[in-house]
Amino acid sequence: MLTLYGMPDSGNCYKPRLLLAKLGRPFRHVQVNSVSGETRTAAYLAKNPNGKVPLLELDDGRRLAESNAILLHLSEGTRYLPTDAYQRALVFQWLFFEQYSHEPYIAVRRALLKYPARADQATPDRMAHLLDAGHGALGVMETQLRVSRFIAGDALTVADIALFAYTQDAAFAGYEIARFPGVTAWLDRVRADEGHVPLDWLP
Amino acid sequence: MLTLYGMPDSGNCYKPRLLLAKLGRPFRHVQVNSVSGETRTAAYLAKNPNGKVPLLELDDGRRLAESNAILLHLSEGTRYLPTDAYQRALVFQWLFFEQYSHEPYIAVRRALLKYPARADQATPDRMAHLLDAGHGALGVMETQLRVSRFIAGDALTVADIALFAYTQDAAFAGYEIARFPGVTAWLDRVRADEGHVPLDWLP
Numbered sequence: 001m002l003t004l005y006g007m008p009d010s011g012n013c014y015k016p017r018l019l020l021a022k023l024g025r026p027f028r029h030v031q032v033n034s035v036s037g038e039t040r041t042a043a044y045l046a047k048n049p050n051g052k053v054p055l056l057e058l059d060d061g062r063r064l065a066e067s068n069a070i071l072l073h074l075s076e077g078t079r080y081l082p083t084d085a086y087q088r089a090l091v092f093q094w095l096f097f098e099q100y101s102h103e104p105y106i107a108v109r110r111a112l113l114k115y116p117a118r119a120d121q122a123t124p125d126r127m128a129h130l131l132d133a134g135h136g137a138l139g140v141m142e143t144q145l146r147v148s149r150f151i152a153g154d155a156l157t158v159a160d161i162a163l164f165a166y167t168q169d170a171a172f173a174g175y176e177i178a179r180f181p182g183v184t185a186w187l188d189r190v191r192a193d194e195g196h197v198p199l200d201w202l203p
Numbered sequence: 204m205l206t207l208y209g210m211p212d213s214g215n216c217y218k219p220r221l222l223l224a225k226l227g228r229p230f231r232h233v234q235v236n237s238v239s240g241e242t243r244t245a246a247y248l249a250k251n252p253n254g255k256v257p258l259l260e261l262d263d264g265r266r267l268a269e270s271n272a273i274l275l276h277l278s279e280g281t282r283y284l285p286t287d288a289y290q291r292a293l294v295f296q297w298l299f300f301e302q303y304s305h306e307p308y309i310a311v312r313r314a315l316l317k318y319p320a321r322a323d324q325a326t327p328d329r330m331a332h333l334l335d336a337g338h339g340a341l342g343v344m345e346t347q348l349r350v351s352r353f354i355a356g357d358a359l360t361v362a363d364i365a366l367f368a369y370t371q372d373a374a375f376a377g378y379e380i381a382r383f384p385g386v387t388a389w390l391d392r393v394r395a396d397e398g399h400v401p402l403d404w405l406p
Contacts, residue, residue, distance in 0.1 A: 049346040050304060062289060066303075069295035076288060085279060086265060092272035099303045100269075101253060143252040 002027040003057040005047070007034055009114075011107055011165035012067040013054040014199050018161050019074055021203075022195035029202050035115050067165075068095040071158040080158045090152040094159035097140070105134035107166040110173035131174060138170065138180045145182035149189060156193050164190045168199070205230040206260040208250070210237055212317075214310055214368035215270040216257040217402050221364050222277055224406075225398035232405050238318050270368075271298040274361040283361050293355040297362035300343070308337035310369040313376035334377060341373065341383045348385035352392060359396050367393045371402070 004020070004027050006013030020027050032038045032053050039051045048055045048065045056064045056073070064070055072095070075081040082088050109130040112122040141163065144151055152159045168187060171177045177184055190196070207223070207230050209216030223230050235241045235256050242254045251258045251268045259267045259276070267273055275298070278284040285291050312333040315325040344366065347354055355362045371390060374380045380387055393399070 050300060050343045052304075058289070064289075064292050064296055066296045066299035068299050069292055072295050073288065073292035085276065086261070086267075089267050089272055089276035092275050093267055093269045096269035096271050096299075096302055097253060099299055100306075101255075103303075104307065140253045 001059065003030060004028070004054055005030045005032045005044075005057070006054040007032060008200055008202060010034065010053065011110075011169065011199070012052075012103070015067045015158075015161055015165045016054055016056060016070045016074065017201060017203075018165075018197060019071055019080065019158060021197040021201060022080070022193075023074070023078060024195070025074075027203055035117060068099060068158075068162050071095070071162060075158045080156065080161070082153070082155075082157065087153060091157045091159045094151050095162050097137075098159070098162045101140070102134070102137040102163065103166060105130045105137060106170055106173055106175065109134060109175075110166060110169050113173060127174075134170070134173070134175055135179075138167070138175060138177070138183055141167070141186075142180040142182045145186045150186070156190065160186075160190055165199075204262065206233060207231070208233045208235045208247075208258040208260070209256045210235060211403055211405060213237070213256065214313075214372065214402070215255075215306070218270045218361075218364055218368045219257055219259060219273045219277065220404060220406075221368075221400060222274055222283065222361060224400040224404060225283070225364075225396075226277070226281060227398070228277075230406055238320060271302060271361075271365050274298070274365060278361045283359065283364070285356070285358075285360065290356055294360045294362045297354050298365050300340075301362070301365045304343070305337070305340040305366065306369060308333045308340060309373055309376055309378065312337060312378075313369060313372050316376060330377075337373070337376070337378055338382075341370070341378060341380070341386055344370070344389075345383040345385045348389045353389070359393065363389075363393055368402075 004016055006029065008031065032044065034053055038044060039053055045051055047063060050065060052065065054067050054070060056070045064073055081091060109127065112118050141151065148154060150156045150160050151163055167183065207219055209232065211234065235247065237256055241247060242256055248254055250266060253268060255268065257270050257273060259273045267276055284294060312330065315321050344354065351357060353359045353363050354366055370386065
């Protein structure tokens with residue numbers, strides 16, 4: 001059986017949980033708390049030298065890190081990853097957008113507000129920068145979601161799962177989500193898609 | 204013919220140029236200078252709403268953004284992307300590692316040192332943080348490159364192309380590259396691979 005190492009309230013860790021739930025694929029979940037340092041122990045670093053969750057362990061013990069790489073691996077051959085070469089490429093594009101232009105702002109601002117241990121890093125300058133850059137990311141999504149139902153086309157793909165993970169908490173993180181009606185409607189479409197489970201769902 | 208919009212001295216833009224050169228695939232190169240604001244004009248934002256280079260335009264006018272998505276799209280069916288599902292997944296893993304845990308430190312520190320327009324952002328605290336985090340990324344690569352010839356296994360893949368782009372300038376960016384002999388030997392192996400071209404190569 002698959003084993004997923006992850007933190008229940010992390011959006012990055014939620015991504016593979018949501019996909020596995022939608023696929024109806026059983027897995028074992030092992031809680032690893034990155035905020036309290038459990039990803040930096042020698043035992044964990046032997047599993048993932050980059051010291052991050054989520055981490056997927058396959059039946060045969062081989063491992064795979066990086067939430068979006070896990071999404072791509074698990075979605076191959078399913079309806080969540082297109083077969084057409086250009087459609088697949090657009091899914092890749094939005095997955096890299098998520099990790100480079102979205103998560104470093106929206107997920108980070110959420111974490112700074114959510115975890116008291118990180119409050120000293122939440123300087124006014126940093127919070128203002130994260131707000132501005134995150135609004136920029138939401139604006140890029142809005143431009144796309146005015147012309148397509150899902151982020152990479154007409155059907156929900158792993159790119160939607162990746163972007164949903166932290167966009168669902170954008171309001172909590174201080175973003176003016178009402179300025180982005182296309183994004184707001186898309187959040188509802190993702191939630192309404194078959195097999196959806198919330199952030200705190202565990203197997 | 205393919206059109207690539209890019210900046211000659213950007214590592215992210217170099218990635219698809221290096222792959223296209225290795226594939227011997229002809230393309231048209233259009234220079235767009237992101238440092239001087241050419242990626243933020245209305246005309247360019249109409250092509251890529253995220254306002255970044257590189258951007259690939261296919262023969263039929265369809266476009267693809269994100270350097271690593273472009274690498275994946277162009278390498279499908281070539282020796283630079285494995286066919287085995289797990290080997291492919293490792294390539295994905297290292298591509299996301301590059302964009303999340305490597306480029307935001309090493310490429311950013313390089314840019315702060317390279318472009319005078321950005322010198323005011325190079326505060327001592329920021330430069331120290333970028334140095335520490337970039338050394339962390341090089342350490343993760345070192346762990347892998349002590350056990351495999353290339354980052355995702357025995358053969359050079361697009362994950363090596365992506366990581367080579369800025370690692371080749373790590374010393375310029377202030378990193379103690381000599382602390383990472385596995386990485387240093389790998390840089391030489393990538394340079395020695397068939398069809399290699401340097402950063403400033405243009406078609």
